[in-house]
Amino acid sequence: AAGVIQSPRHLIKEKRETATLKCYPIPRHDTVYWYQQGPGQDPQFLISFYEKMQSDKGSIPDRFSAQQFSDYHSELNMSSLELGDSALYFCASSHETSGREYEQYFGPGTRLTVT
Amino acid sequence: AQSVTQPDIHITVSEGASLELRCNYSYGATPYLFWYVQSPGQGLQLLLKYFSGDTLVQGIKGFEAEFKRSQSSFNLRKPSVHWSDAAEYFCAVGAYPFTGGGNKLTFGTGTQLKVEL
DSSP, X not given: OOOOEEEOSEEEEOTTOOEEEEEEOXXXXXXXXXXXXXXTOXXXXXXXXXXXXXXXXXXXXXXXXXXXXXXXXXXXXXXXXXXXXXXXXXXXXXXXXXXXXXOOEEOOOEEEEEO | OOEXXXXXXXXXXXXXXXXXXXXXXXOSSOOEEEXXXXXXXXXXXXXXXXXXXXXXXXXXXXXXXXEEXXXXXXXXEESSOOGGGOEEEEEEEEOSOOSSSXXXXXXXXXXXXXXEO
């Protein structure tokens, strides 16, 4: 079965650089969630999109922005990178059509290292 | 606000022994509860979920969990642990599901399981 695809899997950037993380949800899934997991930490919710519109926002720095495109893939753009941005970034997708029980399927994550 | 507490940071069990990982949640309405497993450097794999109905839910890999509303708990159990179960386990709570992308998950801090052979 198709899973959530994230690219790249690993990314190394220097401080103050910019990074773009991509997420391709499971086909027919309409919702994307982004989470950040710091070293030894639990995943923290950043932002979500439903039908290409931002639906919820968590502890996402102003230096980060994200969007969901017409094909439902999503991109997380991170600027002015800081050492503290080094983390594993997960994307999860779900199919949230009304009336269904659903769950979030997680991608393998993108490991971002800022040096 | 929703929150999850996993009291045990590390647990060590012998292969073949039974396992119980504790999870307590705080949420003002009907919770939607999950257990995920994460192997080193890997993504999060869903073990099981509770939404409604039978409070004892079965998951993959022989895991089960019991929802106890009176105790605000959702403990994960396995009768006989295998060495391959060594991983980190996260309990998570979500809002009562509704359409629209507002179902963010709040995770506990995780329990690292070590299995001794």
